[in-house]
Amino acid sequence: MSSGPTHTAPAVLISEVGPRDGLQSVKSTMPTADKLRWIDALHAAGLREIEVASFVPARLLPQMADAADVVRHAVQLPGLAVMALVPNRKGAQAALEAGAHKLTMPVSASHAHSLANVRKTPTEMVEEVRAIAQLRTELAPGAGLEVGISTAFGCTLQGLVPEDDVIRLAVQCVEAGADDVGLSDTVGHANPAQVRRLFRRLRTEIGGHAGAAHMHNTRGLGIANCLAAWDEGVRTFDASLGGLGGCPYAPGASGNVVTEDLVFMFEAMGVATGIDIPRLVAARAPLMAGLPGEPVYGMTAEAGLPLGFVPGTSLQA
Amino acid sequence: MSSGPTHTAPAVLISEVGPRDGLQSVKSTMPTADKLRWIDALHAAGLREIEVASFVPARLLPQMADAADVVRHAVQLPGLAVMALVPNRKGAQAALEAGAHKLTMPVSASHAHSLANVRKTPTEMVEEVRAIAQLRTELAPGAGLEVGISTAFGCTLQGLVPEDDVIRLAVQCVEAGADDVGLSDTVGHANPAQVRRLFRRLRTEIGGHAGAAHMHNTRGLGIANCLAAWDEGVRTFDASLGGLGGCPYAPGASGNVVTEDLVFMFEAMGVATGIDIPRLVAARAPLMAGLPGEPVYGMTAEAGLPLGFVPGTSLQA
Numbered sequence: 001m002s003s004g005p006t007h008t009a010p011a012v013l014i015s016e017v018g019p020r021d022g023l024q025s026v027k028s029t030m031p032t033a034d035k036l037r038w039i040d041a042l043h044a045a046g047l048r049e050i051e052v053a054s055f056v057p058a059r060l061l062p063q064m065a066d067a068a069d070v071v072r073h074a075v076q077l078p079g080l081a082v083m084a085l086v087p088n089r090k091g092a093q094a095a096l097e098a099g100a101h102k103l104t105m106p107v108s109a110s111h112a113h114s115l116a117n118v119r120k121t122p123t124e125m126v127e128e129v130r131a132i133a134q135l136r137t138e139l140a141p142g143a144g145l146e147v148g149i150s151t152a153f154g155c156t157l158q159g160l161v162p163e164d165d166v167i168r169l170a171v172q173c174v175e176a177g178a179d180d181v182g183l184s185d186t187v188g189h190a191n192p193a194q195v196r197r198l199f200r201r202l203r204t205e206i207g208g209h210a211g212a213a214h215m216h217n218t219r220g221l222g223i224a225n226c227l228a229a230w231d232e233g234v235r236t237f238d239a240s241l242g243g244l245g246g247c248p249y250a251p252g253a254s255g256n257v258v259t260e261d262l263v264f265m266f267e268a269m270g271v272a273t274g275i276d277i278p279r280l281v282a283a284r285a286p287l288m289a290g291l292p293g294e295p296v297y298g299m300t301a302e303a304g305l306p307l308g309f310v311p312g313t314s315l316q317a
Numbered sequence: 318m319s320s321g322p323t324h325t326a327p328a329v330l331i332s333e334v335g336p337r338d339g340l341q342s343v344k345s346t347m348p349t350a351d352k353l354r355w356i357d358a359l360h361a362a363g364l365r366e367i368e369v370a371s372f373v374p375a376r377l378l379p380q381m382a383d384a385a386d387v388v389r390h391a392v393q394l395p396g397l398a399v400m401a402l403v404p405n406r407k408g409a410q411a412a413l414e415a416g417a418h419k420l421t422m423p424v425s426a427s428h429a430h431s432l433a434n435v436r437k438t439p440t441e442m443v444e445e446v447r448a449i450a451q452l453r454t455e456l457a458p459g460a461g462l463e464v465g466i467s468t469a470f471g472c473t474l475q476g477l478v479p480e481d482d483v484i485r486l487a488v489q490c491v492e493a494g495a496d497d498v499g500l501s502d503t504v505g506h507a508n509p510a511q512v513r514r515l516f517r518r519l520r521t522e523i524g525g526h527a528g529a530a531h532m533h534n535t536r537g538l539g540i541a542n543c544l545a546a547w548d549e550g551v552r553t554f555d556a557s558l559g560g561l562g563g564c565p566y567a568p569g570a571s572g573n574v575v576t577e578d579l580v581f582m583f584e585a586m587g588v589a590t591g592i593d594i595p596r597l598v599a600a601r602a603p604l605m606a607g608l609p610g611e612p613v614y615g616m617t618a619e620a621g622l623p624l625g626f627v628p629g630t631s632l633q634a
Contacts, residue, residue, distance in 0.1 A: 159625030220578030308476025
């Protein structure tokens with residue numbers, strides 16, 4: 001419908017996590033050249049923050065063996081904030097040396113999940129945040145440091161996660177040096193009432209340090225939970241092109257919110273994203289070319305834009 | 318998780334439209350015996366309003382040739398409000414004679430869609446509402462009469478549908494004798510901002526006559542639009558088990574909100590629906606048995622309930 005990215009200043013930041021979170025969850029490995037084409041296409045669609053890689057040992061995640069190369073390419077794209085996931089100091093150092101603009105660290109609010117995922121307790125992970133914040137100050141004082149509180153809305157191992165634990169951990173991460181702390185529905189347990197409650201408390205406790213909403217669509221509520229977070233003042237949302245992030249039917253950590261549908265919602269509501277939907281849909285081509293046979297999800301890409309749709313305007317005909 | 322329908326008085330009414338709206342959109346015809354088993358299973362799960370049939374000429378919709386038989390069965394289920402869609406007086410008479418508790422009439426706000434669908438203008442349909450309201454008073458004064466304003470959020474033929482047209486039509490339908498008037502996103506164009514605006518205006522104009530939200534998931538926003546309507550005070554929601562209602566990818570009138578996911582959202586938020594989710598999921602079996610090969614949708618049924626989930630309580634662990 002439109003011929004290019006919208007010209008209104010974005011009112012919401014869509015942070016694309018497909019090249020990291022999505023690729024990390026699939027079995028096949030996307031060749032580096034395909035990754036770069038895909039990231040270029042995402043950038044061309046107007047995305048201005050992309051989590052491009054994870055700095056973990058290649059023997060654990062062969063999909064991320066080229067993390068430094070991917071970062072070095074992505075930082076050349078104008079206006080793009082290049083994020084990298086780092087689980088520890090070694091990864092943080094490598095990411096900063098490659099030139100990543102922003103580090104993101106997962107810190108789980110569930111003791112059981114934290115041990116299973118990184119073999120550290122939440123408290124030990126706060127100390128890791130502190131160490132990485134110091135490293136960042138030494139190596140790249142301009143770089144950002146974000147923490148995403150995993151299993152903030154529930155855990156497949158522990159079940160309920162006390163909201164007090166989530167908020168206390170967020171406060172500790174800010175005190176340890178994180179610039180902002182977001183909340184992640186890692187396993188798709190969240191509901192809109194809980195999302196509103198937790199983000200309201202988060203904002204009350206850490207103010208402007210309150211970060212992104214990372215929602216999953218495991219039980220079909222991903223977009224509704226984003227709407228609930230938006231209502232509470234959240235202005236950064238993680239999403240994955242084509243919902244990449246493993247089969248959304250798997251009961252585990254899967255089913256990222258589909259970037260195309262989330263962008264459609266905001267643009268239809270009159271909230272400018274800076275993203276051009278036809279170009280965003282076109283960015284599915286390099287993704288699919290790089291991961292032959294891998295299913296992609298999302299409704300807007302299949303249905304197309306409504307007749308009469310004008311992005312960034314909530315039309316009152 | 319739970320052993321039966323929740324005991325809290327329902328705070329929201331989920332109106333199941335699968336046996337009418339869903340079946341009408343698929344090519345195959347479900348045998349009557351399967352329909353009855355399916356309706357029984359829906360009732361056993363706790364659903365207390367089901368749109369069971371459409372009273373249209375059998376030559377136009379062979380799927381609905383058994384409408385009277387289905388109604389006569391359904392009215393025997395205790396506590397169930399049995400709804401039937403009627404496009405005209407003849408259908409209304411047949412539905413009331415079969416014992417339907419409530420009639421629902423589609424009245425399109427789009428001139429083009431109204432002509433294409435029923436060969437009448439919206440104004441002519443208001444006169445049909447008036448005639449049916451009179452017939453109802455004569456034949457079955459206790460029966461309800463609901464109007465759903467189709468294409469209230471946009472139209473694949475006309476594009477934008479002026480909000481003033483929608484609201485004026487709703488007012489005219491109430492004046493013509495409808496008990497309540499809901500808004501339908503027939504082709505999946507709606508966004509949450511528009512849903513809030515229109516339902517707010519609807520309530521302002523017709524007060525307690527404001528009826529159900531009938532949302533589609535064509536572009537992935539179905540559940541988010543229901544949340545937006547809930548926020549505006551809507552307390553009746555149409556939904557379809559397994560999202561039955563044609564392939565949700567078709568760009569036309571398709572992609573009903575999935576009952577299972579919608580019920581999960583409300584129960585997780587602490588809003589009692591009166592519906593037992595495991596039994597609701599079990600009601601997919603007779604649906605699938607009666608329509609072999611037809612795809613069913615929905616995430617909650619595949620993912621299962623979260624560990625620690627207690628229906629009807631928004632847990633603050």
